[in-house]
Structure formats: structure tokens, C-alpha cells
Amino acid sequence: MDKLFLQKQVLERLAEDLLQVEEAARQAHEAATHEENVAENKYDTLGLEAAYLATGQARRAEAIRQTMANWRRFHPHPYNASKGIELGALVCLVDSDEKQQLLFLGPNGGSMKLVSGAEPIQVISSETPLGRAMLGKFEGDEVSIQIAQIRQQFEVLRVH
Known part of the structure; x- marks a missing residue:
């Protein structure tokens, strides 16, 4: 991608x-x-x-x-597996229902949905709860966020 x-x-x-x-x-x-x-x-x-x-x-x-x-x-860099997820990462998460989502971690203000090929990609900021929770994570790690009374958990499938 x-x-x-x-x-x-x-x-x-x-x-x-x-x-x-x-x-x-x-x-x-x-x-x-x-x-x-x-x-x-x-x-x-x-x-x-x-x-x-x-x-x-x-x-x-x-x-x-x-x-x-x-x-x-902003200059997105290739994923560095020794540093984990950083600004510019393209991350595939999967939730407990096996639903996958593709996220592009960018600077503030660009929150939107894009389409690349047939895949929807959600652009999020590292300032969002999910963006902050992903920083420093690696493939296979769990990402967890709490929004109001609901805890959401994801697994990092792939990072580019």
C-alpha cells in the first residue's frame, strides 16, 4: 500500500x-x-x-x-519492526468478532475514510484514543481502549 x-x-x-x-x-x-x-x-x-x-x-x-x-x-516512513507502530504506520487491526480494519496513523486533523483499491482505510491521528493506544505496539500485540463504559480490544495483525 x-x-x-x-x-x-x-x-x-x-x-x-x-x-x-x-x-x-x-x-x-x-x-x-x-x-x-x-x-x-x-x-x-x-x-x-x-x-x-x-x-x-x-x-x-x-x-x-x-x-x-x-x-x-508529514513524511510517512516504512515500518521499523524494532520501534513498533509510529506516526505514518498503516495498521491492520482485528477485533474479537474477527472484523478487520485498516488504519493509517497520521498527523492531527486528517480523520477521514479513504479507499485504496477495494479496501476502506480509516485515517486517524496519534492524538485519538486508539492512535495513542497503538503507538509503540508490534504485530501480535493487543490494543485496548476504554470509551465510556465500553472496553474495546484489538489485535495488531500487520503493520506497514
């Missing part, structure tokens, strides 16, 4: 998200500054609400830009 191709897919998806958020911010800004939305009394808050929305969308756009910068600087 080509990790650089996965990284490229993440960046493409983030670029699409950025375009959508920038368009939403532009529309909200236009609504906030449109002459028909000037407040006529203290209860007329349409323009103010649009301004808040535009500000939130602008912040979201900046967060996506920062995430993209992190993913551009």
Missing part, C-alpha cells in the same frame, strides 16, 4: 473541504454586509448572526489550512 498516495488523497480531500468552507464564509460575509440585513431595531439580528457565521467559517478555513500544512510536512 502506497502511503504517499494515501497522503495525497488526504490533501485532496482537505483541499475540497477548504473550498467549501471558503465559499460558505464568503456567502455568510455577503449576508452580513448586505444592505437588506442592516438591523432596524435591537431585535433584528440577521446581520449579526451572519457575521458570527462568517467568523466561524473563516476560523474553520484557517484550521483546515493548518492541517494541510501539517500533512504536507
